[in-house]
Amino acid sequence: MTMRASVRDAMLAAVPSLRAFAISLSGNVDRADDLVQETLLRAMANINSFQPGTNMSAWLFTILRNLFRSEYRKRRREVEDTDGGYAETLKSHPEQHSRVEFQEFRVALAKLPPDQREALILVGASGFSYEEAAAICDCAVGTIKSRVNRARTRLSDLLSIEGADDFGPDRTTRAILSAGGRS
Amino acid sequence: MQTDAPPRKTGGRLSREDQRRLGDILQRMYDDVLHQGVPDRFRDLLNELEGEGERTKSIPAAPQEEGASGSDSDHLMGTKGFDSPNIKGPH
Numbered sequence: 509m510t511m512r513a514s515v516r517d518a519m520l521a522a523v524p525s526l527r528a529f530a531i532s533l534s535g536n537v538d539r540a541d542d543l544v545q546e547t548l549l550r551a552m553a554n555i556n557s558f559q560p561g562t563n564m565s566a567w568l569f570t571i572l573r574n575l576f577r578s579e580y581r582k583r584r585r586e587v588e589d590t591d592g593g594y595a596e597t598l599k600s601h602p603e604q605h606s607r608v609e610f611q612e613f614r615v616a617l618a619k620l621p622p623d624q625r626e627a628l629i630l631v632g633a634s635g636f637s638y639e640e641a642a643a644i645c646d647c648a649v650g651t652i653k654s655r656v657n658r659a660r661t662r663l664s665d666l667l668s669i670e671g672a673d674d675f676g677p678d679r680t681t682r683a684i685l686s687a688g689g690r691s
Numbered sequence: 692m693q694t695d696a697p698p699r700k701t702g703g704r705l706s707r708e709d710q711r712r713l714g715d716i717l718q719r720m721y722d723d724v725l726h727q728g729v730p731d732r733f734r735d736l737l738n739e740l741e742g743e744g745e746r747t748k749s750i751p752a753a754p755q756e757e758g759a760s761g762s763d764s765d766h767l768m769g770t771k772g773f774d775s776p777n778i779k780g781p782h
Contacts, residue, residue: 516741523733528724530773532717552740610723613716632714633721663713664705 515555518564519548524563525634526572532629533576535618543579547572567634568642573626580622616666620659627655628663 526547530540551558558567615627623645630641631652638656642649666668705713 512741516737520729520734520737524725524727527727527730527770528721531724532721541730542751544733548733548736548740552737571752609716610720615718626719633717660710660713660719660776664709667713 514589515552519551519568522565522568523548529569529629529634530572530576532617533626534631535574535614535624543572543575546575552577563640566640566644569630569634569636573644576626577622612667613663616663619666620662624655624659624662627652640691676683 523544526544527540530543530547531537534543547568551568558564584690617628620628625644627641630636630644631638636644638649638652642652645652
């Protein structure tokens with residue numbers, strides 16, 4: 509296998525998680541796929557700045573995150589299309605209650621400030637350590653930790669979870685479900 | 692001095708259980724996309740980009756130049772391959 513081919517394969521392997529990250533960040537599948545495409549183009553064009561032996565996935569996430577942030581700054585005044593297009597990613601989910609749950613969660617996630625959202629996704633879903641997430645977001649580890657905490661608290665507020673400890677284990681799910689069916 | 696203090700204690704931590712539930716939903720949503728695999732447009736794009744690299748590399752006419760063009764690859768890759776366990780796959 510040529511060197512170039514192994515770079516391609518490494519990038520290919522990272523595409524699903526890059527898409528998941530981009531969709532979680534932007535809440536829009538089309539926009540997310542454009543972000544991933546731009547990320548891959550930039551990465552290939554700047555492959556010389558990748559340090560062999562380091563985490564290719566983290567490098568690609570950094571590029572995508574920075575692209576999203578610069579785009580976000582440009583689009584700040586535009587109305588965010590938070591759930592448009594996302595329904596498509598839910599097609600694979602047969603259970604109706606999951607769809608409702610996801611939809612509510614998606615809307616709440618979109619309401620978080622971008623710095624909290626990206627921190628929560630990187631640590632809570634992408635599987636990066638706090639240290640890796642801090643490197644990707646170019647901030648201190650403590651900053652990531654506090655952003656994740658604030659993101660969780662804010663999400664629970666938005667999803668009508670009280671944050672107290674005297675609720676049964678199904679509290680969160682029920683709160684999310686009832687939020688979906690409120691009149 | 693406190694203004695408009697929230698009913699809950701400031702920075703109130705969620706219970707572990709609530710944290711776990713939130714985490715589960717986030718994770719399932721994320722995994723839903725992971726399981727979609729690699730859309731064709733990205734496979735095509737990367738194959739195309741890789742093809743461009745191949746063509747550029749094969750351009751040198753004289754065999755002696757292979758060392759020179761190879762050094763770029765060496766710089767690119769160092770001694771390690773990219774298909775290392777560092778790369779996080781879908782989980």
